Amino acid sequence: MTAKITAVERFLLHVPFVDRVRREMERAGVHTWSELEITRVETDAGIVGWGETIQNYTWGRVQAQERVIGQTPASLMWDDSLGAGLQMALLDAAGKLAGVPVYQLLGSKVRDWCAISFWDHDMSPEKYEVEAKTAVGLGYDCIKIKTRPWFDVRETIQRISDVTPDHFRIDADWNAFLNNASNAIPLLRELESTFPKIKIFEDPIPRHDASGNHFMRSQIETAIAHHYGAIGARQGLELGGVCDGWVLGGGVSQIMRHGRTAESLDMPFFLQMVGAAPTTAMSLHLSAVLPMAQWPTITCHELYEHSLLTERMPVLGGHARVPEGPGLGIELDEQALSKYRVEKADHSVPKRLIKVCRPGGVNIYFANSGQKWTFYGKGNQPVDEWGCSTEYLDDDGTSDFSNLLERAAQSPVITTE
Numbered sequence: 001m002t003a004k005i006t007a008v009e010r011f012l013l014h015v016p017f018v019d020r021v022r023r024e025m026e027r028a029g030v031h032t033w034s035e036l037e038i039t040r041v042e043t044d045a046g047i048v049g050w051g052e053t054i055q056n057y058t059w060g061r062v063q064a065q066e067r068v069i070g071q072t073p074a075s076l077m078w079d080d081s082l083g084a085g086l087q088m089a090l091l092d093a094a095g096k097l098a099g100v101p102v103y104q105l106l107g108s109k110v111r112d113w114c115a116i117s118f119w120d121h122d123m124s125p126e127k128y129e130v131e132a133k134t135a136v137g138l139g140y141d142c143i144k145i146k147t148r149p150w151f152d153v154r155e156t157i158q159r160i161s162d163v164t165p166d167h168f169r170i171d172a173d174w175n176a177f178l179n180n181a182s183n184a185i186p187l188l189r190e191l192e193s194t195f196p197k198i199k200i201f202e203d204p205i206p207r208h209d210a211s212g213n214h215f216m217r218s219q220i221e222t223a224i225a226h227h228y229g230a231i232g233a234r235q236g237l238e239l240g241g242v243c244d245g246w247v248l249g250g251g252v253s254q255i256m257r258h259g260r261t262a263e264s265l266d267m268p269f270f271l272q273m274v275g276a277a278p279t280t281a282m283s284l285h286l287s288a289v290l291p292m293a294q295w296p297t298i299t300c301h302e303l304y305e306h307s308l309l310t311e312r313m314p315v316l317g318g319h320a321r322v323p324e325g326p327g328l329g330i331e332l333d334e335q336a337l338s339k340y341r342v343e344k345a346d347h348s349v350p351k352r353l354i355k356v357c358r359p360g361g362v363n364i365y366f367a368n369s370g371q372k373w374t375f376y377g378k379g380n381q382p383v384d385e386w387g388c389s390t391e392y393l394d395d396d397g398t399s400d401f402s403n404l405l406e407r408a409a410q411s412p413v414i415t416t417e
Contacts (some may be wrong), residue, residue, distance in 0.1 A: 003073075012341065050251065149382070364414050
């Protein structure tokens, strides 16, 4: 008799980020990634599957859980429309029922150890220096950083380079903030000639700009990565190439499909599956069977106060071992699940201003991070100059602060103090 699903439980956790990055995550507006939804799938065979959804980041929140009741985990585990946590829980349960690790449900294993990158979001040069040293201490030899026009990118990369070993690598994600090829090419050329640890530039300019990306790729030596699908694979080939590899994400079926296309094109990619350790485990199982998953996978599980596992996933020489136990092959910490469980996650932060200081004495005040993205994305200030810095200003209780915050909430305030 085939085991069927009898119950699905979903509950929220609020797992704070570690103190050293918490304030930076708040300034960047991504502190809400601390809200995790856990999905628990129970079968009539007594087997339980676990999954995780980063509510404010992941490709898909859990949908229509009632559809899985009375079905077998294996019959629905390829359905991306169920959402991240439920699909993960079904794969975990299916693997446990079959007595095999998840990767055996996906395909033939091509590697036992998968490249994995340390990752941080939008930080000052000083903070990135600390993170780079932390990464080395934890066994990583690669860090993915967010390169932003409101920080001095050159100083950031210099600081990371100075505190890491010669074999350490840096992948720089621009999120298209360089706006166009004319901005990007001279800046990227300078960086790649000055800092040999840079290995990948991700999304320097908008992904849909096929001609701009094609020209930019011809002008620099460093590999360029784009999120798969923004430019069609056929269009990219017809143009003679717009990037050297891809960033893959989404549901398991989508990742497997895109990963096979990348294999047929002989193009590497990295998985970007941001989350705590259950999501990291899922990414390792996928990387284990996709031959072109050769660039370091991206998660942020090291940034959480707790990984949700009973033991940390070890990293050796920048690689993590694919779990070999049944299902996801991990053991969740039940005490941690109880400790961080909440009815509703509180993401409120004190009143603060973001102050960007440009060289030459120009200051720009923002009420929130979203304003910065829109402001710089539209080219309202230079995106390719050195010497910028950013401060996160706490409310000092004065009327001047309140007035400035009120004005900034309407539109960024530019001054020459």
